[in-house]
Amino acid sequence: MRIYSMANEKILIAGIEYKVRKLIEINDFLTKENNRLLKESEAAKKKIEELNKNIEDNQKKIFKFTLANTLEIGPGVEEGRKRIVSLIEEIDRCINVLSE
Numbered sequence: 001m002r003i004y005s006m007a008n009e010k011i012l013i014a015g016i017e018y019k020v021r022k023l024i025e026i027n028d029f030l031t032k033e034n035n036r037l038l039k040e041s042e043a044a045k046k047k048i049e050e051l052n053k054n055i056e057d058n059q060k061k062i063f064k065f066t067l068a069n070t071l072e073i074g075p076g077v078e079e080g081r082k083r084i085v086s087l088i089e090e091i092d093r094c095i096n097v098l099s100e
Contacts, residue, residue, distance in 0.1 A: 063087075 067084065 063091075 066087070
Protein backbone atom coordinates (compact mmCIF):
# COMPACT_ATOMS: atom_id res chain seq x y z
CA MET A 1 0.00 0.00 0.00
CA ARG A 2 2.94 2.33 0.55
CA ILE A 3 3.76 2.30 -3.20
CA TYR A 4 0.21 3.28 -4.06
CA SER A 5 0.38 6.18 -1.60
CA MET A 6 3.70 7.43 -2.97
CA ALA A 7 2.34 7.32 -6.52
CA ASN A 8 -0.62 9.44 -5.47
CA GLU A 9 1.68 11.90 -3.71
CA LYS A 10 3.87 12.22 -6.81
CA ILE A 11 0.79 12.85 -8.94
CA LEU A 12 -0.45 15.48 -6.49
CA ILE A 13 2.96 17.16 -6.34
CA ALA A 14 3.21 17.15 -10.15
CA GLY A 15 -0.26 18.69 -10.37
CA ILE A 16 0.66 21.39 -7.86
CA GLU A 17 3.92 22.12 -9.68
CA TYR A 18 2.01 22.44 -12.97
CA LYS A 19 -0.51 24.83 -11.42
CA VAL A 20 2.26 26.94 -9.85
CA ARG A 21 4.06 27.18 -13.23
CA LYS A 22 0.80 28.22 -14.89
CA LEU A 23 0.19 30.86 -12.21
CA ILE A 24 3.72 32.21 -12.71
CA GLU A 25 3.14 32.40 -16.48
CA ILE A 26 -0.18 34.18 -15.98
CA ASN A 27 1.42 36.58 -13.50
CA ASP A 28 4.22 37.38 -15.96
CA PHE A 29 1.71 37.98 -18.75
CA LEU A 30 -0.46 40.20 -16.56
CA THR A 31 2.56 42.18 -15.36
CA LYS A 32 3.64 42.83 -18.95
CA GLU A 33 0.09 43.71 -19.96
CA ASN A 34 -0.24 46.08 -16.99
CA ASN A 35 3.03 47.83 -17.93
CA ARG A 36 1.88 48.15 -21.53
CA LEU A 37 -1.44 49.62 -20.44
CA LEU A 38 0.29 52.05 -18.07
CA LYS A 39 2.47 53.31 -20.94
CA GLU A 40 -0.58 53.57 -23.18
CA SER A 41 -2.42 55.48 -20.46
CA GLU A 42 0.46 57.93 -20.04
CA ALA A 43 0.59 58.50 -23.80
CA ALA A 44 -3.17 59.12 -23.84
CA LYS A 45 -2.86 61.59 -20.94
CA LYS A 46 -0.14 63.50 -22.80
CA LYS A 47 -2.29 63.57 -25.94
CA ILE A 48 -5.25 64.88 -23.93
CA GLU A 49 -3.05 67.61 -22.43
CA GLU A 50 -1.88 68.61 -25.92
CA LEU A 51 -5.44 68.66 -27.24
CA ASN A 52 -6.64 70.73 -24.27
CA LYS A 53 -3.83 73.21 -24.89
CA ASN A 54 -4.79 73.39 -28.57
CA ILE A 55 -8.42 73.98 -27.60
CA GLU A 56 -7.37 76.75 -25.23
CA ASP A 57 -5.15 78.37 -27.88
CA ASN A 58 -7.92 78.14 -30.47
CA GLN A 59 -10.45 79.65 -28.06
CA LYS A 60 -8.09 82.57 -27.52
CA LYS A 61 -7.72 83.02 -31.28
CA ILE A 62 -11.48 82.88 -31.77
CA PHE A 63 -11.94 85.47 -29.05
CA LYS A 64 -9.39 87.76 -30.71
CA PHE A 65 -11.04 87.38 -34.11
CA THR A 66 -14.48 87.94 -32.63
CA LEU A 67 -13.23 91.03 -30.85
CA ALA A 68 -11.59 92.35 -34.00
CA ASN A 69 -14.72 91.68 -36.06
CA THR A 70 -16.92 93.33 -33.46
CA LEU A 71 -14.84 96.50 -33.58
CA GLU A 72 -14.55 96.47 -37.37
CA ILE A 73 -18.07 95.61 -38.39
CA GLY A 74 -20.09 97.16 -35.59
CA PRO A 75 -22.05 100.37 -36.13
CA GLY A 76 -19.70 102.38 -33.96
CA VAL A 77 -17.11 102.49 -31.25
CA GLU A 78 -19.66 102.75 -28.45
CA GLU A 79 -21.57 99.74 -29.75
CA GLY A 80 -18.27 97.86 -29.99
CA ARG A 81 -17.45 98.67 -26.38
CA LYS A 82 -20.88 97.44 -25.26
CA ARG A 83 -20.35 94.26 -27.22
CA ILE A 84 -16.91 93.75 -25.62
CA VAL A 85 -18.35 94.27 -22.13
CA SER A 86 -21.09 91.77 -22.93
CA LEU A 87 -18.55 89.23 -24.17
CA ILE A 88 -16.37 89.70 -21.08
CA GLU A 89 -19.39 89.20 -18.82
CA GLU A 90 -20.28 86.03 -20.71
CA ILE A 91 -16.71 84.77 -20.35
CA ASP A 92 -16.81 85.50 -16.61
CA ARG A 93 -20.06 83.54 -16.32
CA CYS A 94 -18.50 80.64 -18.20
CA ILE A 95 -15.43 80.68 -15.95
CA ASN A 96 -17.67 80.68 -12.87
CA VAL A 97 -19.65 77.71 -14.20
CA LEU A 98 -16.47 75.81 -15.06
CA SER A 99 -14.91 76.47 -11.66
CA GLU A 100 -17.89 75.08 -9.77
